[in-house]
Amino acid sequence: MEKEIVLSVKNLNVKFKLRGRALHAIRDISLDVYKGESLAIVGESGSGKSVFTKAFMGLLDKNGYIESGEILYKGQNLAAFKTEREWQSIRGREIAMVLQDPMTSLNPLKTIGAQIGEAIQLHQGLKGKDLKAAVLEILRDVGITEPERRYKQYPHEFSGGMRQRVVIAIGIACRPRTLICDEPTTALDVTIQAQILELLKSLKKKYQLTTLYITHDLGVVANVADRIAVMYAGDIVEIGSCEEIFYDPRHPYTWALLSSLPQLGVKGEELYTIKGTPPNLFQTIKGDAYAPRNPRALKIDFVERPPYFEVSPTHRVRSWLMDSRAPKVDPPEHIKKLRSQGGIYR
């Protein structure tokens, strides 16, 4: 089965200028996104998840720039886009984004109907009655009851979960092919989180979307993702199918991430936390970025950046442990147990 590639990132480097210094936020990432798939990007705070995906839509902050690399989308190189005009052919129309914080993502002085309508008018050209009908349909799609009444209401009249539904509605209203959800549920409580994830899954089916989920919670992605990319310090250190990442993780950082899952904790014991801090991205990173925090680091890890090693056609790892000359290092016991326990699928 040959999968169609919709978005292809090649050796992307993104930097930020900050008081005369450059912060290297995305360090040479390559990634293919397949049509209709659901790809999760996980990693701790500051690993560059948001920056990476914002680069696809020209949404980098003013001090940020793409230093090198390509973002290929439908035969165009988005990385070379300069004008607002060029980006407008992509933003919303092709790729839409659901932002992290539903409480501040809506304009407080415009009705929900107007804000969803703006997107529909822009991308589908509907007006008047048709526009309103389309808005009401989308409100129903995202599970908002009494759409007629809600249409006229303002954001402050909605709860957090409801607002996130509205933000999702705005994303969908653009009729994009790809939807990026940047931590769509972090600001919400657990039960609402589950509802929103369900909603996103059903919308994905209905509108045949390719979705990118950004999250720092591996527990969340297990439910929604086909593939998982693990990011560390501006790089994808491991990528594979959901099963491969959960049951056959190879990178020590992925082990650490998995270890900190509450599902793996032993009752009465403290949850595992990853020691140390991520590297300073202002400095050139030598070797494996994770090495200083990795208790099992090899000598070579401090000297040279590991290349990708292929575990399977769908599974790649950037770690010297995979080299044939490397000593055999087993993943921690409890990670192996994950499989026998039936995993973290809920």
Added chain:
Amino acid sequence: MIRYLAKRLARSVITLIIIISIVFLLLRLMPIEGYFQNYDKLTKGQIHTGIVNMGLDKPIPVQLKNFFIQLLHGNLGVSRIYRANVPITEILAGKVPISLTLGGISLILSLVLGIPLGTLMARFKGKFWDRFGTAFIVFIQAVPAAVYYLFIQVFGYEYLGFSMLFKKGDFTTWILPIISLALGNIAYYSMWLRRYMVDESNKDYVKLAVAKGVSSKDIMMKHVFRNAVVPMIQYLPSSFLNTVIGSIYVESLYSIPGMGGLLVDVVKRQDNTMVQAMVILFACVGILGLILGDILMTILDPRISFNKKGGAR
């Protein structure tokens, strides 16, 4: 909405009653010379009759009651010194329209120039318009108003052939005073508009609007500008009313027979009843400005709810 307004008005009326009472009581402390045009030449007997005639011999509470009754009839009393025995309302009737028109036109001018300037500054932050506007604002705020007022007058007279004095019937004599009055407000409005717009454009909802593909021009006009205007609207009525009553210097510079210099005039000449009337009038105007501002704000900002019905859920 109606209930909110009623409440708001009732509170203002109470505030007003308190202010009037305090002003009235304070003025009772003023020397009684302030009630007679030629106090020095009067005999004790004449003064006594005058006091009795004006009802100033009665106990203070009775005087206060009488004063309120008089106010309710729309009567501010009679001037004693400024223009002896002329009803104060009559004196004001000749002056208020001039100041009101002058203030009104200058307000429109300051909005017409200040709002685009502020918008341009915010839209092209750090570029030419922003620098130009900032320079203008700094100039207006750093140089004492009296200096550039004088400059405008002299320049207008010397080089543009405008009259130095105001004539009600001749519109060209209105131009320089209006420009002088507007300059401060242009700077003020553009400064605040820029500030509010820059604040707004850093908010998350703007990022979402960009992400959904709205052009930066539409974002500025339909989202940022509109949201930035709301907090400004609140101060607009007060700022207008202040222009009307506070143009003391401009009015005296061009000898405009308006309200501006009046308070200073009557204080200097110790016309007790006039001072009283003017202070009360200014208090009314201040309170009115606040109410109008609040009402406009309530209409424009849906988050300020009139009642609790249909609240968040």
